[in-house]
Amino acid sequence: MIPELGHLALVLALALALLQGTLPLWSAARGDPVGMRLAVSGAVGQFVMVTLAFGALTWAYVASDFSVANVATNSHSAKPLIYKISGVWGNHEGSLLLWVWILAIFGAAVAGLGANLPLPFKARVLAVQGLIGAGFLAFVLFTSNPFLRLDPAPSDGNGLNPILQDPGLAMHPPMLYLGYVGLSTAFSFAMAALIEGRVDAAWARWLRPWVLVAWAALTFGIALGSWWAYYTLGWGGWWFWDPVENASFMPWLAATALLHSAVVVEKRDTLKAWTILLAILSFALSLLGTFLVRSGVLTSVHAFASDPTRGVFILALLVVAIGGAFAMFAWRAPMLRPGGSFAPISRESGLLLNNVLLATAVGTVLLGTLYPLFLDTVGGPKISVGPPYFDATFVPLMVPLLLAMPVGSLLAWKRGDLPGVLQRLRLAFLAALLAAGLALLLLGWQHLGAALGFGLALWLVLGALVDLAERIALFRVAPAQSLRRLRGLPRSALGVALAHAGVGLLVLGITGATALREERIAALAVGEATALGSVQVRLVEVHQEQGPNYVATVGEFQAERDGEEVHRIRSEKRFFPVEGMPTTKPGILTSPWADHYYVLGDQAADGRWAVRLYREPLVVWIWWGAAVTGLGGLVSLSDRRLRVGAPTPARRRLPVGEGMAA
Numbered sequence: 001m002i003p004e005l006g007h008l009a010l011v012l013a014l015a016l017a018l019l020q021g022t023l024p025l026w027s028a029a030r031g032d033p034v035g036m037r038l039a040v041s042g043a044v045g046q047f048v049m050v051t052l053a054f055g056a057l058t059w060a061y062v063a064s065d066f067s068v069a070n071v072a073t074n075s076h077s078a079k080p081l082i083y084k085i086s087g088v089w090g091n092h093e094g095s096l097l098l099w100v101w102i103l104a105i106f107g108a109a110v111a112g113l114g115a116n117l118p119l120p121f122k123a124r125v126l127a128v129q130g131l132i133g134a135g136f137l138a139f140v141l142f143t144s145n146p147f148l149r150l151d152p153a154p155s156d157g158n159g160l161n162p163i164l165q166d167p168g169l170a171m172h173p174p175m176l177y178l179g180y181v182g183l184s185t186a187f188s189f190a191m192a193a194l195i196e197g198r199v200d201a202a203w204a205r206w207l208r209p210w211v212l213v214a215w216a217a218l219t220f221g222i223a224l225g226s227w228w229a230y231y232t233l234g235w236g237g238w239w240f241w242d243p244v245e246n247a248s249f250m251p252w253l254a255a256t257a258l259l260h261s262a263v264v265v266e267k268r269d270t271l272k273a274w275t276i277l278l279a280i281l282s283f284a285l286s287l288l289g290t291f292l293v294r295s296g297v298l299t300s301v302h303a304f305a306s307d308p309t310r311g312v313f314i315l316a317l318l319v320v321a322i323g324g325a326f327a328m329f330a331w332r333a334p335m336l337r338p339g340g341s342f343a344p345i346s347r348e349s350g351l352l353l354n355n356v357l358l359a360t361a362v363g364t365v366l367l368g369t370l371y372p373l374f375l376d377t378v379g380g381p382k383i384s385v386g387p388p389y390f391d392a393t394f395v396p397l398m399v400p401l402l403l404a405m406p407v408g409s410l411l412a413w414k415r416g417d418l419p420g421v422l423q424r425l426r427l428a429f430l431a432a433l434l435a436a437g438l439a440l441l442l443l444g445w446q447h448l449g450a451a452l453g454f455g456l457a458l459w460l461v462l463g464a465l466v467d468l469a470e471r472i473a474l475f476r477v478a479p480a481q482s483l484r485r486l487r488g489l490p491r492s493a494l495g496v497a498l499a500h501a502g503v504g505l506l507v508l509g510i511t512g513a514t515a516l517r518e519e520r521i522a523a524l525a526v527g528e529a530t531a532l533g534s535v536q537v538r539l540v541e542v543h544q545e546q547g548p549n550y551v552a553t554v555g556e557f558q559a560e561r562d563g564e565e566v567h568r569i570r571s572e573k574r575f576f577p578v579e580g581m582p583t584t585k586p587g588i589l590t591s592p593w594a595d596h597y598y599v600l601g602d603q604a605a606d607g608r609w610a611v612r613l614y615r616e617p618l619v620v621w622i623w624w625g626a627a628v629t630g631l632g633g634l635v636s637l638s639d640r641r642l643r644v645g646a647p648t649p650a651r652r653r654l655p656v657g658e659g660m661a662a
Helices: 002-030 033-062 069-074 081-089 092-113 119-143 167-196 201-232 243-268 272-294 308-335 347-377 387-410 418-424 426-443 445-471 479-488 491-515 620-637
Strands: 518-524 529-532 535-546 551-561 564-576 581-585 587-589 594-603 609-617
Touching: 002 033, 002 092, 002 119, 033 069, 033 081, 033 092, 033 119, 069 092, 081 092, 081 167, 092 119, 092 167, 092 272, 119 167, 119 308, 167 201, 167 243, 167 272, 167 308, 201 243, 201 272, 201 620, 243 272, 243 347, 272 308, 272 347, 347 387, 387 418, 387 445, 387 491, 418 426, 426 445, 445 491, 491 609, 491 620, 518 529, 518 535, 529 609, 535 564, 535 609, 551 594, 551 609, 564 587, 564 594, 581 594
Parallel strands: none
Antiparallel strands: 518 609, 529 535, 535 551, 551 564, 564 581, 587 594, 594 609
């Protein structure tokens, strides 16, 4: 009965989404406040209905109701509770329902928290959200219904893919979807602005909090996925440029550009058309990622479905939504007249450089992701585009961007003083140069790239600190006055400093883990040892253990230096009888300086065990840096100035044909 109620709730949600997406648009055009307020009621009602549906599916998983086909296919009565719950979104149908639920959450949030939005604009935003929701609810109901019944019901289920039975995977998809789907709100704000004929400082101020939410969630979601792959898959890596990894990374790059571009619109009344385009592109890339995961064009641990019918449905949604948005943009963009001018050396120019490099990076990643698929479609040779391509194209774009980041943060609006900025950054530059030189001295010329990476990381961190120090006049006024300035500093300024410093920590981790990694692959009998860097790693014992729903073969490793034990690590090979699948659980000893990462492989005919041993210098800073960067976004989000309209003088509303309001 509860699954049927969930199905009914989805049908009602679709009806409400269609109402929300049509009547308020018509009412806004006619100036009817009653009809416009229906957008709020529709958004809240849609949220309630989708929440009921999501709750019904969750209940079916927790109660192990195997009469529901989705539960029977992806769950088992012996699974721990956390994996019964995460199993809800560990499959195509459930993950799509999560997608729709988060979309409904954002719609309800705009309805409830958008008190500062003018009613006609709010109605148009919610109407666009409603149309997006209607498209995806139709997708769920007509091609991916999670509430289909089985008759007769099996006595137990097939279980969940063992790779997905992990706490990291319980958190990764919801966080990633919060970012993916959150960009729909930026898209809705952009479309409402084009429909209404208004792109100004207030619009940019309204837009930024929603982009910040999505951007911070994407940051955390991508970092969680990278961390999960590192400690679960047993290959010792943290990023492989997998096409589906790229599908989440491209919207993050576009959203990063959008955040910076919106600041220019707010502060200087320019880059309006470009900001609208970025909002459309960010959501388009999110939809592209959804298509890649669910169309069957990719074979990946991340892929949910291989049904071509579903792929065609999503492709149609992509064409209609984004094609319509680009058509609207092409019609309206010539009317988006730029406002204030700025000098080549200015904060605006720095942010424009940021946008150009990020947009080019998106294009580079998009080409590397789609080119093999295009070749396969036209009958060409099957190729794989991997790290060598991205290292040769993406990295050269990021280096100048990162070098310019501290400089751009200190430049003044409209006309900047570059010599003065460089003078303020001289100590940071000298410290970074010294760090690079010291690293080169210790590591040797063969690690020149690593030395430069360490210098770049310190340059970013110190640049963020210099920016903060300049804002509070550190060492130029009394310490008590600097402290008062720090307390009164806008939280967005603190968030920017945190985010930029976090990028520096991320670069530190990437440099260490990429350039200084040590690896050893060997076949060891119990009691034998092999060298890994400065230690001898011995396979002490191998034994069996029974887990809650798996059987584990456990390998105990002991690292020794000069005959003394340094540490002990255990690695497991797990076999899940229900699913009939094995997984690997590496043994990892983490420290701020390096991870020791040991993997027990298969046993050979001679009784030896294949082992893979890694030393990963500074790798933990990758996730600490990403966490600090995401935290910077949350701190910026807490700035109260983002919850009120931008203070601008009264404007005369221009007809659409005459030009758009600045």
